[in-house]
Amino acid sequence: MPSVLPFDPPQRLVRALEAQPDAQAAATAASWLRGLPELLARWLERWELTPERVVSPGGRSSLVVLVRQADGTPAALKLVAPDGAPAPDRALRESAALARWDGLCAARLLRAEPGEGALLLERLHGEVSLRALPEAKATLEAVSVVRRLWVPAGDAGGVFETVAEHTRTEAALMRAGAPAEVRPLVDAALEAREELLGSTGDGGEPVLLHGDFRQGAVLSGGERAPWLTVGPDPLVGEAAYDLARLTRDRLHDLMASSGAASSVRRRVHKLADSLDVERERVRGWTLYRAVESGVRNLSAGARADGEMLLDFATWL
Template identity: 55%
Template sequence: MGFEPPQRLVRALGEMYGDAGTADWLGRLPALAGQALDAAGGDLTVERVAAPGGRSSLVVLVHRADGTPAALKIAPPAAGPAQERAALEHWNGWGAVKLLDAAEELDASGALLLERLHHEVSLRSLPEAKALLEAAGTVRRLWVDPPAAHPFETVAERTRRQTAGMRTAAEDAPELAALVEAALAARAELVEAAPEHLLLHGNFRQSKVLAGERAPWLTVGPEPVVGERAYDLARLVRDRVEDLIASPGGPATARRRVRKLAESLEVEQARLHGWTLFRAVESGTRALAEGRRQIGELTLEFAHWL
């Protein structure tokens, strides 16, 4: 199968995993796609690659032998396709894109065969107030008990790994030290007494909710983790951060989002505030380390507002 991966994917993988690792996986991508198509037993016909696509995987639009449209998603091992598969199997289409084929043969190529959604229409296409309302209604469906003997990290485990990069950022840029320390202190307090252990999306935001046929809005691209709902909502709070920064009322809007989301989903406001701070600082410092200076600085400015 011959194709050119979208440049957005090439750039993003280079930022996240380095040029060498990216080049190796991209070089094997045609073979991996062919392997996934073969594993489907000739049931799939390729239409085209979805562009501009995502930042961590290739999505190939296909249709099945019976004419049903589908999407073949192929991701590098570092993106955790096995974890995504496990979460989608557990949700079984409830609030999330439906996994169409659980064939073990697809696992070797890091591929998932998914129901086709309208990849060009996400909640970001809606006005902000409507988008947040729909996002809240969608994410609450995902918050279920995890399966027994589940393979997922806990929020405490994931965030513990992330603290090393944050401390390095503070050492390299002393002006960030106070903000990083505040975020680390918030995390330490939050993980000490976690109120619940639910299956979470892990990277929930407006762009991860796409229009569908089976339901108006369905979630894609989970980075599943087990923990409290406030952690899952924290990324949503800073959605459209570019617009927030450009607005003279940005700080007040950010704090109002924390309050409204906490109230509408019955989450403790202080915990949502704490996780929003931690996740913004972690994301901002990581973006700076990856060379994405503009988004890193915007995210850290947002964190200062909190």
């Protein structure tokens, strides 16, 4: 049996799972964390993998371990945490999206048991993301990657939520959890969502979206490709939705700069124009997603991050 690394789960993962929105989800997450060493050992044995190290700080919804396959080929084992819905949902969506992209600007899926939350992925250079580049260069490379991800969902389309379905649940939580002082901003975000879903503009046909596309999710691909994305939370919908998270990249740096509000508006226009997407649709989804993230952070007790996101939203 392959040796198992002695480890404590990365604290970013622990904190995220402890901040579940309800008691049942929190209990499920706690149970998963307690069983993580045994779960890791089982998948190392089943897929004949030799562990090298746990990726830290890692993500907020999964454990990633760098491994070697039986033939010595490097790979990354990803164990996906339950998401409050039936446990396999997140892993099923990710594996379906990666299979659909088949290595096109995304990490290749090598093996998968999505029903058990286990994915074996092509190993990328995780220590080098687009955030290592100057902002202008990083934006240029990000545009190149995301453009190629936007393909029809194909036969796997039924696996993914639509943007409308996904944001319906978020919108309900926003209405219920927003403090009184941010209600006007929440109302503006919800109105933007309704307007965007009620019209199509020139957004074209719905496409497969990464769902959490940002500079930190685009890693060096080494010899196979300069840059490849990881960690999708895939949806089906209009392209403008996928630019909303990218628009607020390097937010701490942006907040500390002079003329930040003008810089944000220029960034929206630049991304929209680079990808032939309506500026107003990018602005609207950026507003909605920033407010949703801000309210969610406030609800989880991360007040500084929540207030920063809401400040960012006021510039839109």
